[in-house]
Amino acid sequence: xxxxxxxxxxxxxxxxxxxxxxxxxxxxxxxxxxxxxxxxxxxxxxxxxxxxxxxxxxxxxxxxxxxxxxxxxxxxxxxxxxxxxxxxxxxxxxxxxxxxxxxxxxxxxxxxxxxxxxxxxxxxxxxxxxxxxxxxxxxxxxxxxxxxxxxxxxxxxxxxxxxxxxxxxxxxxxxxxxxxxxxxxxxxxxxxxxxxxxxxxxxxxxxxxxxxxxxxxxxxxxxxxxxxxxxxxxxxxxxxxxxxxxxxxxxxxxxxxxxxxxxxxxxxxxxxxxxxxxxxxxxxxxxxxxxxxxxxxxxxxxxxxxxxxxxxxxxxxxxxxxxxxxxxxxxxxxxxxxxxxxxxxxxxxxxxxxxxxxxxxxxxxxxxxxxxxxxxxxxxxxxxxxxxxxxxxxxxxx
Numbered sequence: 001x002x003x004x005x006x007x008x009x010x011x012x013x014x015x016x017x018x019x020x021x022x023x024x025x026x027x028x029x030x031x032x033x034x035x036x037x038x039x040x041x042x043x044x045x046x047x048x049x050x051x052x053x054x055x056x057x058x059x060x061x062x063x064x065x066x067x068x069x070x071x072x073x074x075x076x077x078x079x080x081x082x083x084x085x086x087x088x089x090x091x092x093x094x095x096x097x098x099x100x101x102x103x104x105x106x107x108x109x110x111x112x113x114x115x116x117x118x119x120x121x122x123x124x125x126x127x128x129x130x131x132x133x134x135x136x137x138x139x140x141x142x143x144x145x146x147x148x149x150x151x152x153x154x155x156x157x158x159x160x161x162x163x164x165x166x167x168x169x170x171x172x173x174x175x176x177x178x179x180x181x182x183x184x185x186x187x188x189x190x191x192x193x194x195x196x197x198x199x200x201x202x203x204x205x206x207x208x209x210x211x212x213x214x215x216x217x218x219x220x221x222x223x224x225x226x227x228x229x230x231x232x233x234x235x236x237x238x239x240x241x242x243x244x245x246x247x248x249x250x251x252x253x254x255x256x257x258x259x260x261x262x263x264x265x266x267x268x269x270x271x272x273x274x275x276x277x278x279x280x281x282x283x284x285x286x287x288x289x290x291x292x293x294x295x296x297x298x299x300x301x302x303x304x305x306x307x308x309x310x311x312x313x314x315x316x317x318x319x320x321x322x323x324x325x326x327x328x329x330x331x332x333x334x335x336x337x338x339x340x341x342x343x344x345x346x347x348x349x350x351x352x353x354x355x356x357x358x359x360x361x362x363x364x365x366x367x368x369x370x371x372x373x374x375x376x377x378x379x380x381x382x383x384x385x386x387x388x389x390x391x392x393x394x395x396x397x398x
Contacts, residue, residue: 006031008066010059010075015044015051021062021078023050031071038065058137063151079159095134104141104181105130111180116261128173131156142183146190149174168193201327201357202318209328212320215313221306223279224290224298228322230269232329232347234259235300235322241289248273255348264348330358 008031009024022044023035035041040056043049052062059078066073097105108129112122135152136144153174157167171193178186204212209229216222227238237255245254251268258264285291290298303322311320318324326347333343344355 006070007072007074008035009077010062010073011077013047013049013051015047019054020051021054021057021059022047023052023062034069038062060135060137060139060148060151064147067147079155095130097130097134098138101133101141105133108177108180112176118259118261124169125173125176128170129177132174132177141181143185144178144181145185146187149178149186149191164194164196168196201331202320202324203331204316204318204320204324204328206332208314208316208318209325211314212310212316216306216310218306219279219282220290221310223275224303225307225310225325226269226272226275227289228325229329230272231266232326232333233266234326235303238290238303238322239288239297239300242287243285243289246276246289248276258348262348262350264345266346327358330355334358 006028007025011022011024013020013022023038023041025031025035035050036043038052038057041050041052044051059075063073063075105126109122109126112125117125132149132152133141135155136148139148153167153170156162156170162170171191174186175188175191178184178188178191213222213225216225224238227233227241228235231253233241233253233255237258240257241253241255245256246268247254248268251270251273253266253268254263255266256263283291286295288297292298292302300322307320307322311318330343330347333346334340340352340355340359343358344352347355349355
């Protein structure tokens with residue numbers, strides 16, 4: 001069928017107490033004949049459209065049948081309704097996955113753990129793959145193709161509004177799943193991730209850091225913020241830090257099993273030690289550096305909450321997170337002349353390229369660059385200082 005110019009619009013309708021897909025298109029004899037032959041498709045006189053019950057033919061299968069014939073399919077109306085349903089903060093219903101496929105997903109989780117991925121990564125990949133298996137419906141896993149992946153990724157990215165980083169994680173999860181499946185037709189090497197976004201980190205000035213600490217009245221909260229900044233720790237590293245890993249005499253912190261399963265040693269700030277001693281004598285933690293009132297691990301949510309409060313008290317309008325203090329630590333080290341290699345080790349970065357982003361926000365070298373405006377004004381200043389003042393201070397249009 002010569003159908004490169006054919007277009008079909010799918011919509012959701014209620015017909016005879018069933019959820020159905022309405023199949024709309026500008027009449028063409030060949031396209032009309034093809035749609036008639038689709039499985040379970042019927043004509044509705046009252047709606048004047050072809051339709052098919054959802055339980056008889058899934059969106060994915062309907063799309064595939066049309067797309068294989070070169071028909072352009074607009075299903076945005078269907079997905080838009082689904083997205084509105086998802087956006088309502090309701091308890092998620094159990095996924096509609098067969099028992100056989102559920103077992104495959106469970107085995108995939110074991111495979112990820114066998115790769116020694118972190119539990120957080122395993123959990124994220126499991127969610128993406130379970131959503132993917134639900135999306136393909138009854139299609140056998142050994143018949144999966146890159147087209148199935150493309151349709152799923154387009155669906156998730158567009159209607160769940162995933163950020164670039166989440167999009168990359170999604171593709172990584174599917175690539176792992178394709179490698180795991182023994183008889184898959186997926187071409188894993190052809191699945192492309194979008195390029196990483198290279199946003200400059202939000203950094204506090206040294207003065208703002210001091211203002212933030214002064215505005216934090218609670219001793220425990222102030223100690224946490226001081227530790228995050230003075231050692232450049234990730235929030236997970238602060239929460240998992242145990243008292244036995246703090247060597248006050250040698251002014252060292254031993255960060256164990258951090259991101260990438262790496263250990264490292266970080267310098268403990270000398271000015272932080274009196275604050276640490278005061279905190280320890282007041283709260284008497286047992287195992288962890290910072291503990292909740294019941295003695296267990298402190299929560300990341302609590303830290304984020306009081307940071308917002310402290311920023312407000314310090315009149316800091318930048319959007320600050322716990323990781324912003326780590327960014328500030330790295331940037332200030334570079335501004336103070338510490339070499340990139342040392343900063344990389346202190347932060348626990350695997351690649352120097354990750355550390356180099358802080359050179360873009362460090363002021364040390366940038367402040368030595370003269371703006372062309374300053375050069376022009378300096379040249380004018382030598383000839384006519386009176387004209388200079390008039391040029392810059394005069395009102396516009398005056």
